[in-house]
Amino acid sequence: MTQSPQNEIVFYNELLSEIKARIQQGQIRAVLSANAELLMTYWDIGRMLHLRQQEEGWGAGVIPKLSKDLRNDLPEMKGFSERNLGRMVRFYREYPGLSAILPQAVTKLGAGKETDAEEEVTTPILSSPDWLRLVFRVSWTHNILLIQKLKELDLRCWYLEQTIANGWGRDTLTAMIKSKAHERQGSGVSNFDERLPSRQSEFAQQLLKDPYIFDFLTLEEPFREQELEAGLVAHLETFLLELGAGFAFVGRQYHVEVGDNDFYIDLLFYHLRLRCFVVVELKKGEFKPEYAGKLNFYCNVVDDKLKHETDEPTIGLLLCQGKDRILAEYSLRGIQKPIGIADYELTQALPQELKSSLPTVEEIEAELVGELDGDEGTE
Known part of the structure; x- marks a missing residue:
């Protein structure tokens, strides 16, 4: 009018x-x-x-x-x-x-x-x-981000729930949407249903992503498993965000003794909500059946030497650069410990001259802190 x-x-x-x-x-x-x-x-x-x-x-x-x-x-x-x-x-x-x-x-x-x-x-x-x-x-900036990035009701609701449950900041939420976290959640191969109490198995499966996205690393091919491991620990805060809420870092190359032999677990975590240790093994290349056996061994050792009476059974997480799902499922049959198998993906190796111009971890973290402090609830 x-x-x-x-x-x-x-x-x-x-x-x-x-x-x-x-x-x-x-x-x-x-x-x-x-x-x-x-x-x-x-x-x-x-x-x-x-x-x-x-x-x-x-x-x-x-x-x-x-x-x-x-x-x-x-x-x-x-x-x-x-x-x-x-x-x-x-x-x-x-x-x-x-x-x-x-x-x-x-x-x-x-x-x-x-x-x-x-x-x-x-x-x-x-x-x-x-x-x-x-x-x-969630904050105003979170809400606007969800409205701008996601039209589908079910996806918007899913990311709302995950933001609340995991305490995602705006930049983490952006990264999770970009990496399609909703498609990766709960999609790994595991024997959790058979090896964990019902109250734990569903939650543990939901924690298992496939693939895990380690795009914060810039490893150059050919890289070694030790370099991947060191990179994840160097970017521990970002790595923990990708793993999900509840993971507490215990150690890298965690030393355990069995008889007269020394063994070193790639990465050891404790999950606060599951109330159990989580053994993470990193493998360069495709999954092989023998990897599941060794991870089962490590879980047995942790249960025997580190697990407290009030803790739940130790969970194993095997991360490879690829897997045949059928081969992985067969490999878990008969395995007594709860184990999940998932892929991980890295960014493409960057040219050296470009890599040298990238900001440091400290510079990125300072920028993120300033941006979050300045944006929440305003523009």
């Missing part, structure tokens, strides 16, 4: 006043629940903008002016750039059903008149209130 220029000014000033009031009211409650209040505020602003665009026929051109006025009138507030206001509109359009679970007070704050325009978008993408509540458990 087209309005006269004078009416447009009146309607615009009303909208500006409503949004300013909503922001200021949100500030009061932000002390109690900062992230949830921020998301509710942004959702409500998106709703206001959407409804006014539908009712008054305003286009996207109102957003630059609104952004400028909000930042002039509320200079202490961040997050009201043109881009972020546009994101708020999209946030509302993606999740109009959030109104069903928002506190009643939120609905009352700045709520305009109900119109047919709202009815056009009230079929929520997330149909279950349980799913919708997940939205409030």
